[in-house]
Amino acid sequence: MTTIQSLEGEIEIHPDVALVERVRGGDISAYDTLVRKYERQIFRIAQHITQNREDAEDVMQDAFLKAYEKLEQFQGNSKFYTWLVRITVNESLMRLRKRRTGKMVSIDEDLETDEGSVPRDIADWAPDPEQNYTQSELGQILEKTIKGLPPGFRVVFELRDVQGLSTEDTAEALGLSIPAVKSRLLRARLQLRERLSRYFKQKDFKQKKSASETGRRKSSKAGTVTEA
């Protein structure tokens, strides 16, 4: 919805719609504000789908330009960001198609797998497991893990869990039904959990900790104490 019902019963215009109206009136600085507000999120969606930095940069630029050119078609009954995400997803898929020499690519592909739908690794994780990795190591683990999921799972997880969109807005942005979004989200969450368990489960940390303590003792004997 683009309007907000205030407590007094007055209809307030959504700030994005007010900005769109200003752009339609010729105020390009209002579009500058919209681009700044959403460019980071749009880049992440493009990167999640294309898995290619250069493509994601191009998609981001093309999506904002296309949205600008099509602004007259933006309906006040949908949110601007949801509309922008839809353009971004389409541009990303077109880019993938080009890379795959015309092969059809859709947000529905690669959904046949049952991986992760029934949890197999049920070892508990170490407390605050991310603390055992450097920021760079953790980033690599998270990226590698989410890359293993189908694009349709990655983008649903990004929109719902990272960017905090509602199920309804995610469904609208991706052109999916609400049950389809829910199904993808559950499987994305479970698959990510399963894959992260390989790095974060408690057993591994006990071994790692034990190995590092042994290493420290040896180093200590040699007169050089190094922190693991």
Added chain:
Amino acid sequence: MTCTEFLAKLDDLIDGSVAAKLRAELEQHLKTCSHCEVVYNTTRKTIQIYRSNELYELPSSLRDRLHSAIMARCKKGCGCS
């Protein structure tokens, strides 16, 4: 409640979108099933880790360059005005 039934409602429990009665039943299952408790806790942790460590962050210099390129192309003209 079986583990399969619990799993079917896992997302709703995580998202806080279950009615009080069902929530009580799910929480009761968690008290008696260590496997589901681990799955529930580690799934929540998975979401929290991805939320607090955003991937594909653009360096500000690159963001500025892309932003300028977008605005330059928009200023060349569009079909909306």
